[in-house]
Amino acid sequence: MNFLAHAYLSFGDPKVLVGNFIGDFVRGDIENTYDKDIVAGIKLHWNIDKFTDSHPVVKEAQAILRPEYGRYSMVITDMYFDYFLARYWKNYHHIPLDQFAEDVYNTIDEYGDTLPEKFLQTFGYMKYYNWLAGYGELDGIRRAMTGMAKRATFNSKMETAHVFLDEHHEYLKVHFGDFFEDMVAFSKKTLAELRNT
Template identity: 55%
Template sequence: MNFLAHAYLSFNDPKVLVGNFIGDFVRGKLEEQFETAIVRGILLHREIDAFTDSHPLVKKTQERLKPNFGRYSLVITDMFFDHFLSRNWNDYDERSILEFTGWVYEVIEAHEAILPKKFLAPFTYMKRENWLAAYGTMEGLQRSFTGLSYRTTFHSNMERAPAYLQADYAFYDESFKQFFEELIVFSKEKLAKLQQEYDSL
């Protein structure tokens, strides 16, 4: 669910961005389906997810949420962190959040012919409502969590997540800042390694 983080961590490479965005929606032999740069983006997406899921700060955040949200604590943590990235965007990029998200949507749309069908529906809503920027406001975050709560198989309580964020805002903010600095370094190193591996083939 942390689409904004994946977009940012593509480091302005359009092909890597596409792969990073669709990483959760593709299976099988990637090299037979996509060009090399997009494959790198997909693999980067998976490396980012693995690093995030195993990170102590992320686990600490999830444990704080689990008593109230159970299995959905991971999704909520992702969205909390995208909230802080969007809200504090100017700490990470010279462009405005609206300029950046506009560029993201244009790049993704330009590759519509290769996008997985399961991705197309959520992307339509994402662009229409500009989820990536809206995560930075409590109103936008509330809309997203409320919409997700209607679509979960089990009762998730996710519509209540923004209230928990506000009640412990400083803790989640500090967790994000510490974690994201490490994630940026990890992602740059991993992308460089993937570039070297594919260049040597």
């Protein structure tokens, strides 16, 4: 999953949100570096990624991408799922997406002094270009994918992924809906377990 989903799956807890956002940027002795609730968010992020990568519905969605995008199909699927979450946000959350995104940015800013430098660089771009709210439009996906294509080691073709999304919208939307229901239930259960350890 991508940043919007990780924010949503923090369930309104600021420290869990911070941990969930920096999960890809930290390794090592997190217990002695971060507050226990931030640690829970980091571990939740790792669990979400594992659950996503092994889910059969996600693998089905990736299967139609693989002939065109190869190894990048996993990254693209993550972006597509954030697109569907943003596009149909009203089905999932009572706070408007623009307000939710602003609340997320403000929360992360409050913890800026303790966060990894590499994450803060990414976060600067995220906030400036308002990635969280922009994911729900094809043009937002186009911009994000084009940016990632420029940083990719190989020819990823990610700059065309917004066209593929438009052409396969309904198929991918069904897959997102089937998967995300499982993802929410898994994340709630996992977070409860992490808080009790």
